[in-house]
Amino acid sequence: MKKIHRGVRAAFLAIAMSGAAVFAAQPAMAAGKLTVSSPQDPGSWDPIDTFLVQWAAVATNIFDGLTYRGPDLKLVPGLAESWEELDEGKRIRFKLRQGVKFHDGEPFNAEAVKFTFDRLLGDEGAKGPQRSNYAAIDSVEVIDDYTVDMKLKAPDPVLLTKLAGYGAMIVPPKYIQEKGEENFNTNPVGTGPFKFVSYAPKVNVKLEANPDYWGGAPKLSELEYRFITEPATAVAELQAGRVDIVIPPTIPIGMIPVIQGDPRLELASVPGPTVDALRFNTRSGISADPRVRKALIMAVDRAAIVQSILAGQASEIASFQGELSFGYDPEMKPLPYDPEGAKKLLAEAGVKPGATVQIDIRGNDATMNEVVQAVGSYLQMVGITVTIKPYETNVLLNDIIPQGKTGAMFQQKWGGWTFDYDNTAYAMYHTGEKWNPYDSDPKMDELLESQRPLTDRAERERILREIARYAADKALEMPLYNTNAIYGVSKRVKGFVPAPDNRMKLTDVSVE
Incomplete structure (x- = not known):
């Protein structure tokens, strides 16, 4: 045939x-x-x-x-x-x-x-x-x-x-x-x-x-x-005419009005594959306890961050994928914002007020820097003190994360360019993968491997959704948002x- x-x-x-x-x-x-x-x-x-x-x-x-x-x-x-x-x-x-x-x-x-x-x-x-x-x-x-x-x-x-x-x-x-x-x-x-x-x-x-x-x-x-790593420099070069296009993810939300207010420039924004999360060190420190990880997620009002910091240029996510991704489950909801519930989980896990967590981020990502500042404020309200550690992007991606040298939380920005959850989930969760320095979970490996050979789209989609729910239940990351791809373009x-x-x-x- x-x-x-x-x-x-x-x-x-x-x-x-x-x-x-x-x-x-x-x-x-x-x-x-x-x-x-x-x-x-x-x-x-x-x-x-x-x-x-x-x-x-x-x-x-x-x-x-x-x-x-x-x-x-x-x-x-x-x-x-x-x-x-x-x-x-x-x-x-x-x-x-x-x-x-x-x-x-x-x-x-x-x-x-x-x-x-x-x-x-x-x-x-x-x-x-x-x-x-x-x-x-x-x-x-x-x-x-x-x-x-x-x-x-x-x-x-x-x-x-x-x-x-x-x-x-x-x-x-x-x-x-x-x-x-x-x-x-x-x-x-x-x-x-x-x-x-x-x-x-x-x-x-x-x-x-x-x-x-x-x-x-x-x-x-x-x-x-x-x-050009600095967003302000890139936008200034665009305004000066020395650059014709600034490509994602350079332009922070706060600089959108600068481009919109310049008659020589245009803003182009389209739904994209890129998702952002704060992933957890599940091997050591207080974040090794799944109760703590869930508490940290529940302590942060992600919807408010999307609305106030992202200015409508993103949508909240429940798993590490956007709604255009094959495997996306519209019925899956994020853990609710519940600071009191977060405090209870932290107490159950023996975490006392004043405990600290380090969040590692890309130093040139102005939007994430702002987001993590907000995350730190929310965690402060449940008794957790946050230290933010910026890295040069290549150092974070090629050394700190793959070698398992992160703090309790670390930024993961992922452009699932195939628009298929397998491309993201396998890289993030399968044992031995570069982006999974901390976990080895036989059940997760079995789920990931079982869907790859399937030609039945419905069955494969069911398993991908199961993978997303399993990752959420294990609280492997704090899902944040799916961003638009934002371009600044000279007319x-x-x-x-x-x-x-x-x-x-x-x-x-x-x-x-």
Whole structure:
């Protein structure tokens, strides 16, 4: 039995949003430079080295995957023109686009696809955070120059979407083999609409138009991403005209009126995949006791924080996902705001007034800093003294959290870009995962693993909802909110469509 996927058939989700066609042919002559402010330098441009949304914001313009998902969240062909499921879903055959070249002139073909996935699933991929997302893939077999079979260990209902981003971006075999892995980290080569020019760590990355791009040459001639960590600086640069777009999550709620009040600027806000929580150190300290964790959650009025600090640019969550996520349960409610109940639980757990907790946050996240100040005030009212410890983002994400060196609570911002709860829950709760430094729960592992091979959407959704309820019952985090993706845009920018997940292919954008 064959199941055919062609054209623009969506893999799992379609949300109606305005926007231009994804791959419209463009005039051969490109002109104009666009400058984008990004709050974070990913540190490496190799697709298998990163999970960061800010990597994807840039790299979507350098690399292509076999599939592509644009701002409308519909899945369409990318470097694969079509695909079909064979052997009852145990194999996917991809027909590849012909005539495509990497930026260095190397031809794109089936060997490049095989090399990409052999590398991702091999020793090199094991060094990075992406391999587990593609664990369903057993191997890739070359059928001919423009046909590959992807053999699966088990079905993965989100695989086609995963092939549109991050670790699955197709890379050039000859270039990597000749130049080496370290060189590729800082001198990336892909098949995308823009070519790499230069990279200055923590300063900028510069790109130029790829006039031979298979999807049509970009309207822009140059594209620069500046890494500006301070929100006030980014907005000031936008106002001064030295930056054309400021991308999420840079703009704090308090600075929205600044952009709205400038006649040269526009604010673009769309529902996004990003959720924020304060997760718990469940291994040591007072937060090792689930009663304490529940008390801390009950002590904080999250709805009031969303209303007063987020100014309607977010919605409260009961689990670590937003309402666009597959696995979201509209019947699930957050633990209620109940300071008296919180005091009782703390007393039961033997926690005396004056006990302290440390909350670790990203130092450049102005909105979270404000939120955590409010959290500290609420906890103070139930006898808990809060110390806030800001870290440089890369230090927090690559050292403090993965190594289990956090305080009692720590900020976790997660852009579940597949809009599927598995992508979040597996990374947060499965034993041995980078973002789960404290827990090893056989029941949770069993639940997470049981839903991955299922093709029955209803049953899989039931298990995902069970996972969310189990995590809530264990109080593994204090769920906070699902934020909108907020962009600041100069009015000289034309054709820009804000993406919920920051992954914007800027082929159709121009500047006046």
